[in-house]
Amino acid sequence: DAKTTQPNSMESNEEEPVHLPCNHSTISGTDYIHWYRQLPSQGPEYVIHGLTSNVNNRMASLAIAEDRKSSTLILHRATLRDAAVYYCILRDFLGNYGGATNKLIFGTGTLLAVQP
């Protein structure tokens, strides 16, 4: 499985944008980039995913580098409720039905602290 590298922790101020980086230099052409976050005392929550193009949804935006070796999760206006661990994970789209390629392998993620 291709690996991702994220900073251990980041800090942000409330109502400011946050850019969470992820490096995935060994990404393959069939890997989707997924982001999850885990709030304290909860299970992980899906945030966004993308393949090549930048993506937006109600929670965040995902900017993917042209060579796909890095990506950035963007929270446009951080709130105190966004304080969480954010995980960047690669998921192989060739694993279409079962098999080892269809599982998510979590790294240690980035702990985001949001200051009021």
Next chain:
Amino acid sequence: DVKVTQSSRYLVKRTGEKVFLECVQDMDHENMFWYRQDPGLGLRLIYFSYDVKMKEKGDIPEGYSVSREKKERFSLILESASTNQTSMYLCASSIGRANYGYTFGSGTRLTVV
């Protein structure tokens, strides 16, 4: 919304007991997963299933087994609980495509004494 429901939020069991952790999802997902989460070690995959009666070992299957008799239900079994199985256990489900997210349950915090 998709819901993944884990039967217990907190459990305390004795060493040597057989423990069942239950997980139910309501969106007809093919894939279901069991993870455990420990401080400093992150989430580690124990077992997963991509269809009824099908199962695959994850990264740390030792000491665990699973059962999937119905599509919506995936059970994790600790055959003889030990103190090193004290952990947060998380169940997840997904359809079988990489361009689709997982939905996780809220977790079961198991303490083995």
